[in-house]
Amino acid sequence: MNVRLKLVTLITAAALIIAGNCNSRSTSENPVKDPAQIQAVENALRPAAYIKGKPIAAMNILDRMKHYHIPGVSVAVIDNGKIAWAKGYGVKEAGGHDPVTPETLFQAASISKPVAALGTLRLVDKGILDLDSPVNDTLVSWKVPENEFSEKEKVTLRRLLTHSAGLTVSGFPGYATSEQIPTPVQVLNGEKPANTPPVRIDMIPGSQWRYSGGGFVVTQLLVADVSGRPFQEYMKATVLDPLGMNHSTFEQPLPQDKADQAASGHEMNGEAVKGRWHVYPELGAAGLWTTPSDLCRLAIELQKSFTGESNQIISQEMTVRMLTPGTGNWGLGIGLSTTTTEGEKSFSHGGGNKGFICMLFAYIHKGQGAVVMTNSDNGNQLVLEILRGLSSVYGWSVLQPKEVALVEIVPEKLTPYVGDYRAADEPDTPVLVSIEKNQLHIKSPEIGDWALSPLSETEFVYMDGGVFITFVKGTVGSYDQIKTMGQVFSRKK
Structure with a gap:
């Protein structure tokens, strides 16, 4: 399974365990019954993980769309056995003006x-x-x-x-x-x-x-x-x-x-x-x-x-x-x-x-x-x-942010993690580990750019996604493998 498909499967696994001038459209087919509740959702987006001892940051849907460079989003909500509301955000195509509505396919x-x-x-x-x-x-x-x-x-x-x-x-x-x-x-x-x-x-x-x-x-x-x-x-x-x-x-x-x-x-x-x-x-x-x-x-x-x-x-x-x-x-x-x-x-x-x-x-x-x-x-x-x-x-009990306790790794000790890692079933797809602004990043054409936060010398977390990454140390001081989401990536020789 390629890295991107693995991430999509992770979405399923994760479920298993903004303000009034939003660029959005509601639908007459599903009338908005409680604008205040919808606005509350639009301003209550939560990260996958938060740092122990700090409050969970609440985020705005339009801000997060901009953060991830996502042109359009559509949401529908079930409550009391009915469609409570449905709403579209953004546009059908980047650079265009045709808005996403609840009827957009x-x-x-x-x-x-x-x-x-x-x-x-x-x-x-x-x-x-x-x-x-x-x-x-x-x-x-x-x-x-x-x-x-x-x-x-x-x-x-x-x-x-x-x-x-x-x-x-x-x-x-x-x-x-x-x-x-x-x-x-x-x-x-x-x-x-x-x-x-x-x-x-x-x-x-x-x-x-x-x-x-x-x-x-x-x-x-x-x-x-x-x-x-x-x-x-x-x-x-x-x-x-x-x-x-x-x-x-x-x-x-x-x-x-x-x-x-x-x-x-x-x-x-x-x-x-x-x-x-x-x-x-x-x-x-x-x-x-x-x-x-x-x-x-x-x-x-x-x-x-x-x-x-x-x-x-x-x-x-x-x-x-x-x-x-x-x-x-x-x-x-x-x-x-x-x-x-x-x-x-x-x-x-x-x-x-x-x-x-x-x-x-x-x-x-x-x-x-x-x-x-x-x-x-x-x-x-x-x-x-x-x-x-x-x-x-x-008030759902699922999809709650995970509390994590971070440790500090001094920048000069990050070098052994840096490298080009590949999955055995996808040897042509690089998963690159680099250092940017004294922080490890994982980059891949399949997943984009993940900033990693250290939980220990070998365990890291991608805070936005709640994805945990393990580095496996080799015999010569550097790290030879990355393990995440049930997949193993080995350092390219």
């Missing part, structure tokens, strides 16, 4: 997965698909290639939805609007014009959790095969339309009439993505265009379906199964968590496509939650800062 990226899972589970509910039968027994247009791993265990729908099928390809970079777009079968086979390797079994299915976007492309094909309809048409008829997700579509490329309503994606340097965005034929993994309000409608349906209050898409029994932790604390297509403080159960999913970062979070029982979407590769930290602000204002 953003790429949902990996939040496409729980939406796709919901439509797939409808077929299970109807007896058309089975969670525990080998998917090759049902697939028509393509089969998962068998090998020594599948001789021991089979790829099943349950394993596809819980990222435990043993399939490769964690995520997809998408295709420029000027490029030829592959079919789903070409993607799965890694055949040109596909730009990713073939999706294959490389460990025993069911043996462990490992995030696999490739598995959701298999699911996408399975749904199309058994429904007899293109995946995007099936999802529109069975999920999007019934839930009133009228601004959402799995159409790729995005039709022109909808493109006019969409935000442009942006690179880390603040420039708009060439062609405005990438195209994702991997619909079930990353292909949804939507709004925060529409995703809140889906979250509310899951909340109500869990209690039997509403079962528009799947039965209460199936919803309970979907939101029951399995391998890797993962439900059927969505991340799950129980907070240690109050035992509150929640579901969440993060997403990151080229130029877009977003997050969905909702409690199962409390009728609360939120969706935040940004049109920038820099959106990781801002999304979480906004969610922490919501947590503070609405």
Whole structure:
């Protein structure tokens, strides 16, 4: 998994455990009921970490957008089982004047997965698909290639939805609007014009959790095969339309009439993505265009379906199964968590496509939650800062800033950390450690620039993101490895 995708997954993991003249637009569809509360959120953004003994800094949403060079943000909030408010901030494209509104479309990226899972589970509910039968027994247009791993265990729908099928390809970079777009079968086979390797079994299915976007492309094909309809048409008829997700579509490329309503994606340097965005034929993994309000409608349906209050898409029994932790604390297509403080159960999913970062979070029982979407590769930290602000204002027990105790390392002792580090699976992507103004920085084209604060001689923290970094000392006095987010980066020889 590349560094950027690792960060997007971190957003999901994080959820598991400004003033009156803001450049923003609210929506008549979701009337603003409490401007004071909205203003409180806009001025209550919180960092991931704070220094022990010092107050937690409250930050303004427009200031943080400027800090991260993010042109546009859209937020929708669930309270008391309803969409309490929705609001857009900034512009659809840097340098432009077209404002982000609650109806502006953003790429949902990996939040496409729980939406796709919901439509797939409808077929299970109807007896058309089975969670525990080998998917090759049902697939028509393509089969998962068998090998020594599948001789021991089979790829099943349950394993596809819980990222435990043993399939490769964690995520997809998408295709420029000027490029030829592959079919789903070409993607799965890694055949040109596909730009990713073939999706294959490389460990025993069911043996462990490992995030696999490739598995959701298999699911996408399975749904199309058994429904007899293109995946995007099936999802529109069975999920999007019934839930009133009228601004959402799995159409790729995005039709022109909808493109006019969409935000442009942006690179880390603040420039708009060439062609405005990438195209994702991997619909079930990353292909949804939507709004925060529409995703809140889906979250509310899951909340109500869990209690039997509403079962528009799947039965209460199936919803309970979907939101029951399995391998890797993962439900059927969505991340799950129980907070240690109050035992509150929640579901969440993060997403990151080229130029877009977003997050969905909702409690199962409390009728609360939120969706935040940004049109920038820099959106990781801002999304979480906004969610922490919501947590503070609405009294949620999740996403609380972490208290850290910093130590001092004199500048002359920072030199052994400096170097060029690489991940074994991405030897061409440098992760550079340097010293700037007597402070260590980690820089990478995938993550930008992180200023590190020392917790000890070997432990550091990126305060804005709450990311902890461990340096491993070598035999000659310098540091040979960096460990963070479950990934290891070794000093380039």
